Amino acid sequence: MTHPEEILLEIEGLEKSFGDRKVLEGINLQVGKGEVIVILGPSGCGKSTFLRCLNGLEPVQAGRIHYRSQDLAKPDVDFREVRQHIGMVFQNYELFPHMTVIENILLGPLKVQKRSRDEAQRQAEQLLERVGLLDRKDAYPRQLSGGQKQRIAIVRALCMNPEIMLFDEVTASLDPEMVREVLEVILGLAKQGMTMLIVTHEMGFARSVGDRIVFMDQGKICEISSPEQFFTSPSTERAQHFLDIFQYDKL
Amino acid sequence: MMVYIFGGRVGVHMQLNWEFMIESLPLYGAAMWLTFKLAFWGILFSLLIGLVFSVILYYKVKVVSSVILAYVELSRNTPLLVQLFFLYYGLPKVGVHLSETACAIIGLTFLGGSYMTEAFRSGIEAVGRTQIESGLSIGLSKVQLARYVILPQAFAISIPSLGANVIFLLKETSIVGAIALMDLMNVAKDLIGMYYKTAESLLLLVLAYLVMVLPLSLVLSWVERKVRYAEFGD
Ligand SMILES: Nc1ncnc2c1ncn2[C@@H]1O[C@H](COP(=O)(O)OP(=O)(O)OP(=O)(O)O)[C@@H](O)[C@H]1O
Numbered sequence A: 001m002t003h004p005e006e007i008l009l010e011i012e013g014l015e016k017s018f019g020d021r022k023v024l025e026g027i028n029l030q031v032g033k034g035e036v037i038v039i040l041g042p043s044g045c046g047k048s049t050f051l052r053c054l055n056g057l058e059p060v061q062a063g064r065i066h067y068r069s070q071d072l073a074k075p076d077v078d079f080r081e082v083r084q085h086i087g088m089v090f091q092n093y094e095l096f097p098h099m100t101v102i103e104n105i106l107l108g109p110l111k112v113q114k115r116s117r118d119e120a121q122r123q124a125e126q127l128l129e130r131v132g133l134l135d136r137k138d139a140y141p142r143q144l145s146g147g148q149k150q151r152i153a154i155v156r157a158l159c160m161n162p163e164i165m166l167f168d169e170v171t172a173s174l175d176p177e178m179v180r181e182v183l184e185v186i187l188g189l190a191k192q193g194m195t196m197l198i199v200t201h202e203m204g205f206a207r208s209v210g211d212r213i214v215f216m217d218q219g220k221i222c223e224i225s226s227p228e229q230f231f232t233s234p235s236t237e238r239a240q241h242f243l244d245i246f247q248y249d250k251l
Numbered sequence B: 001m002m003v004y005i006f007g008g009r010v011g012v013h014m015q016l017n018w019e020f021m022i023e024s025l026p027l028y029g030a031a032m033w034l035t036f037k038l039a040f041w042g043i044l045f046s047l048l049i050g051l052v053f054s055v056i057l058y059y060k061v062k063v064v065s066s067v068i069l070a071y072v073e074l075s076r077n078t079p080l081l082v083q084l085f086f087l088y089y090g091l092p093k094v095g096v097h098l099s100e101t102a103c104a105i106i107g108l109t110f111l112g113g114s115y116m117t118e119a120f121r122s123g124i125e126a127v128g129r130t131q132i133e134s135g136l137s138i139g140l141s142k143v144q145l146a147r148y149v150i151l152p153q154a155f156a157i158s159i160p161s162l163g164a165n166v167i168f169l170l171k172e173t174s175i176v177g178a179i180a181l182m183d184l185m186n187v188a189k190d191l192i193g194m195y196y197k198t199a200e201s202l203l204l205l206v207l208a209y210l211v212m213v214l215p216l217s218l219v220l221s222w223v224e225r226k227v228r229y230a231e232f233g234d
């Protein structure tokens, strides 16, 4: 979907600094409904910070983030409300260790969204079934593998019925054999038309899941292109350089 | 009935008057009950104060946080005896009259509240940033975050120091005799004063404290193991 009819999220001139240090500079991006945006870029270029800004975990200094007729860059935004619509899963976003899998998943739906237990539980079980972990619903996080935990974290976010999902290197701390099971869940979401912003270092995955690739370097977006174009003939030298390093790493 | 206990090599021998000891038991029993009551309420209120204050400190609530920090310093840096005297002899001068029991419970709470605040606070600080962010990311409010995510974990982490504080407060009750309460210390002192049965009275005193503190220690370490396992599995 390169030309979506409906723009869900529109970011204009976003600026973010930590102290004197500029981390995001003039970020512009439009995300269409059902679109999958993959964000690539070297370490420290601001990918995580960008996603965190979209969810109010980092205050921003300038720019606008249009979402549902609100500007999320304003200081008075009710992020409790926003976070129910923009779910996120991060590299080391831990599950709550003192709660079972099902309790982890139901906390948001029951306490934040005040849904009925029956209905929320039914949805949670359906989602668990989909990621192949229904039989682990009463387990504690410590009894699960890294890949299982990350799939549960995804289910926990999905059970809030978000409109947009943010993924920040969700497979980065996993053993190689577990990467696949997590990426498959995300691919499944893409097929269902979930709007997503995904930061990843898995290039094959980026290529197959992304509608558009956003390449960032030093706090700026250098190029936005289709996966085909980006991986075969990127238009900027920096992107080419970035891809070369990845090729080299592969050898 | 007389029983002789010989101290072996040094040749010290001492007679214990068992009859006297048995007759004194009800006095000790009453004092233990008093100690238990004071400790129970003092500890309970201290825990509540610690819980509330540590959360306020965590969220850095303006003004209130500074007041709490001042209280913690004041409470930790003055002896309980002084605090009790202030309540018992000082307050009546400004027209506030409290019963001995109320003074003792308030004094213990004033002391214990700061210790419990510090214990909870270190537990809260040990809960990782990512836990908090993952709570925020599902839309929890600050109060819900504290209740469902931070405090249960902080509690498990704090249990050893909370337990140490509980034992500490129970032992600190031994000072309430200073404001004329018939606690264990006072019973023993009276018996020694009236009957000169020093060894018997002191032995009973030690035993009475052991009977109260030992089971509590055991229960606490059992709770500690249970909670730790439930939370973290190790
Ligand atoms: N809380 C913070 N305080 C100060 N500087 C920060 C903070 N968080 C991130 N930074 C800095 O901001 C820059 C961007 O960080 P960010 O984590 O967004 O990069 P990234 O693209 O996600 O990198 P990686 O691929 O390694 O995850 C880095 O230079 C980092 O050192």
Ligand SMILES: [Mg+2]
Pocket (backbone or CB within 6 Å): A047, A048, A049, A168, A169
């Ligand atoms: Mg990052």
